[in-house]
Amino acid sequence: MEQNKIPQATAKRLPLYYRFLNNLHHQGKLRVSSKELSEAVKVDSATIRRDFSYFGALGKKGYGYNVEYLLGFFRKTLDQDELTEVALIGTGNLGTAFLHYNFMKNNNTKIMMAFDANPDKVGKDIGGVPIYHIDDLEKKINGVQVAILTVPAAAADGITNRLVDVGISGILNFTPARITVPDSVRVHHIDLAVELQSLVYFLKHYPLDTEE
Amino acid sequence: MEQNKIPQATAKRLPLYYRFLNNLHHQGKLRVSSKELSEAVKVDSATIRRDFSYFGALGKKGYGYNVEYLLGFFRKTLDQDELTEVALIGTGNLGTAFLHYNFMKNNNTKIMMAFDANPDKVGKDIGGVPIYHIDDLEKKINGVQVAILTVPAAAADGITNRLVDVGISGILNFTPARITVPDSVRVHHIDLAVELQSLVYFLKHYPLDTEE
DNA sequence: ATACAATTGTGAAAATAATCACGACTTATT
DNA sequence: AATAAGTCGTGATTATTTTCACAATTGTAT
Ligand SMILES: NC(=O)c1ccc[n+]([C@@H]2O[C@H](COP(=O)([O-])OP(=O)(O)OC[C@H]3O[C@@H](n4cnc5c(N)ncnc54)[C@H](O)[C@@H]3O)[C@@H](O)[C@H]2O)c1
Ligand SMILES: NC(=O)c1ccc[n+]([C@@H]2O[C@H](COP(=O)([O-])OP(=O)(O)OC[C@H]3O[C@@H](n4cnc5c(N)ncnc54)[C@H](O)[C@@H]3O)[C@@H](O)[C@H]2O)c1
Numbered sequence: 001m002e003q004n005k006i007p008q009a010t011a012k013r014l015p016l017y018y019r020f021l022n023n024l025h026h027q028g029k030l031r032v033s034s035k036e037l038s039e040a041v042k043v044d045s046a047t048i049r050r051d052f053s054y055f056g057a058l059g060k061k062g063y064g065y066n067v068e069y070l071l072g073f074f075r076k077t078l079d080q081d082e083l084t085e086v087a088l089i090g091t092g093n094l095g096t097a098f099l100h101y102n103f104m105k106n107n108n109t110k111i112m113m114a115f116d117a118n119p120d121k122v123g124k125d126i127g128g129v130p131i132y133h134i135d136d137l138e139k140k141i142n143g144v145q146v147a148i149l150t151v152p153a154a155a156a157d158g159i160t161n162r163l164v165d166v167g168i169s170g171i172l173n174f175t176p177a178r179i180t181v182p183d184s185v186r187v188h189h190i191d192l193a194v195e196l197q198s199l200v201y202f203l204k205h206y207p208l209d210t211e212e
Numbered sequence: 213m214e215q216n217k218i219p220q221a222t223a224k225r226l227p228l229y230y231r232f233l234n235n236l237h238h239q240g241k242l243r244v245s246s247k248e249l250s251e252a253v254k255v256d257s258a259t260i261r262r263d264f265s266y267f268g269a270l271g272k273k274g275y276g277y278n279v280e281y282l283l284g285f286f287r288k289t290l291d292q293d294e295l296t297e298v299a300l301i302g303t304g305n306l307g308t309a310f311l312h313y314n315f316m317k318n319n320n321t322k323i324m325m326a327f328d329a330n331p332d333k334v335g336k337d338i339g340g341v342p343i344y345h346i347d348d349l350e351k352k353i354n355g356v357q358v359a360i361l362t363v364p365a366a367a368a369d370g371i372t373n374r375l376v377d378v379g380i381s382g383i384l385n386f387t388p389a390r391i392t393v394p395d396s397v398r399v400h401h402i403d404l405a406v407e408l409q410s411l412v413y414f415l416k417h418y419p420l421d422t423e424e
Numbered sequence: 425a426t427a428c429a430a431t432t433g434t435g436a437a438a439a440t441a442a443t444c445a446c447g448a449c450t451t452a453t454t
Numbered sequence: 455a456a457t458a459a460g461t462c463g464t465g466a467t468t469a470t471t472t473t474c475a476c477a478a479t480t481g482t483a484t
Contacts, residue, residue, distance in 0.1 A: 006417070007440070007441070008414075008440085008441095009440075009441055009442085010441090011410060011413055011414060011417070011418075012406075012410045014410070014413060015405070015406040015409035015410050015413070016403065016406050018409075019388060019405070019406070020390075033460080033461060033462090034461075034462075035460095035461080040390060041390050042390045042392075044442070044443070045461095046442075046443055046444070046445095047441085047442060047443075049461090049462065049463065049464085050441090050442080050443090050463085050464080052462090052463090053462090053463055053464070057462080057463070058462095059461080059462055059463080060449080060450065060451095060461080060462070061447095061448060061449040061450060061460090061461055061462040061463075062448090062449055062450030062451060062459085062460055062461050062462075063449090063450055063451070063460085063461070063462080064460085064461060064462080065462090078409065078413060079412070079413075079416055084412045086408070093308070093309035093312045093313060094309045094313075096305070096309070097305035097306045097308070097309040098404075100305045101305060101306075101404075103405055103408060105405075106388075106405065107405055107408070107409055108409075108412070109408055109409065109412060145415065146408075146411065146412060146415070148408075169415050170411045170412070170414070170415045172407060172408055172411055176231060176318075178232075178252060178253050178254045180254075186411065186414055186415060186418075188407060188410075188411045190402065190404070190407055191228065192310075192313075192402070193227070193231075193315055193317075193318065193319055194224075194227040194228050194231070195384060195400060195402055196298070196315060196319070196321050196358075196360075196384055197227035197230075197290065197319055197320070197321065198223060198224045198226070198227050198400075199358065199382045199384055199398065199400045200291070200296045200320070200321060200358060200382070201223055201226060201227065201290060201291075202220075202223060202382070202398055203357065203358070203381050203382045203398060204291055205218070205223070206223075206398075219470070219471070220470085220471095221470075221471055221472085222471090245430080245431060245432090246431075246432075247430095247431080256472070256473070257431095258472075258473055258474075258475095259471085259472060259473075261431090261432065261433065261434085262433085262434080262471090262472080262473090264432095264433090265432090265433055265434070269432080269433070270432095271431080271432055271433080272431085272432070272479080272480060272481090273430090273431055273432040273433075273477095273478060273479040273480055274429085274430055274431050274432070274478090274479055274480030274481060275430080275431070275432080275479090275480055275481065276430085276431060276432080277432090
């Protein structure tokens, strides 16, 4: 909603900054410089200052940033006070791992429900999250805006269409399938096999030295 | 080693192209245009042509690309005929999911061994991969060049130092910790909480319409 | 043969992102 | 009070990535 002039590259780093600021705060640190933060998050300090500057003047020259103030600012900016409900589809290896993980720790997101096609899984719960049958998706989803997709690739398109029809806004897609959605839905792909393979490619074809 | 003029953005897409070309080949398709491929992988067709062009003229004007030829080319380029051995550290929720997954399917990478600190896990195997005690890391790793890190964040730095000392080349880091390594080691961070949170941020702050 | 439709490869332009470098200001020290 | 050291915010620059747009070429149909 607000200002959408913030570069995407910046937006992707915000949750990272937020997490490290939280760490600093818990450590009792009162202030932090872009240089210190840079060493912690491995992002160039000029990039950090530039990122912050899109939100105005958050720091003080010669001093740095007040941890508590900055944390509070990012809490608001990242809507940390508002819970985002998430549904997970496919409670296999990967889905189960996510259900056991507490995304709430540094996060305003919570997996509220899971779906699976396997009747052995339906009716149980994992990590306190109830598992419903995928046939009941439309009945149970109840306005949840974000879905994590961890079904087999072959099932990805079908489920996606149903998620779109039911009005989902965002999908975090872990399947190797590149799903098709209307422009009103945002998809982030996390392709673990590609990540592993591209790491290997970089190792073999790039001089081991600079950047990450 | 070879030409390192290939842009990083391009290099990251290569495994994706490779996988979809494999799919097409299995479907018996003989040729493909950048437009078709674009619809499948959701990358602009001009970008695909540009990516391919870094490797020379792989296609034919007015025709497109020969699937088998292109596949063979990428197989060589991505060193698909050479196995890359991988070690996984931390056989918890996420680590276990990866051990159950067959990265070999479209891939030249294989998890050969896993390590954990929990004596209940040591000595067993998951998905056919033996689990050793983390104390035996140096003894067992045997020149493996790539590690997947799925330990608790607090253990990340210690393990990383040991991996570096033992001569690792690349680390796929799933912990929220931003680990420190010398320039000779490449780290790719996959930060699932950040991915989820940044998706939520985009949904709330960006007009639902263009790009992905 | 010829015409037509399809599609590449790429120069040029545009968009996006990262980095440099410095003036202005803050805090700490003497 | 003056000085020194530290640090931000940002204009300018550079680097990287994406996209446009079209001449050149190919395959197909008549
Ligand atoms: N596990 C990994 O390490 C890994 C790595 C890379 C990619 N992936 C991808 O992530 C996805 C999930 O992987 P996984 O290892 O958890 O697979 P999995 O087979 O363990 O789990 C898939 C789950 O989805 C359920 N399912 C199947 N069809 C369904 C449907 N139509 N509706 C609802 N649920 C359905 C199955 O019952 C199962 O519980 C796959 O697409 C896989 O390719 C996984
Ligand atoms: N599970 C998720 O969905 C998820 C999501 C986001 C991030 N992460 C991150 O991924 C990492 C792993 O998550 P998880 O859910 O699998 O955690 P987990 O606690 O289930 O597993 C961690 C494993 O590491 C082992 N371990 C602990 N200390 C060790 C050491 N020094 N050497 C070797 N092994 C050691 C533990 O015995 C355990 O088996 C964590 O850093 C977590 O923050 C996980």
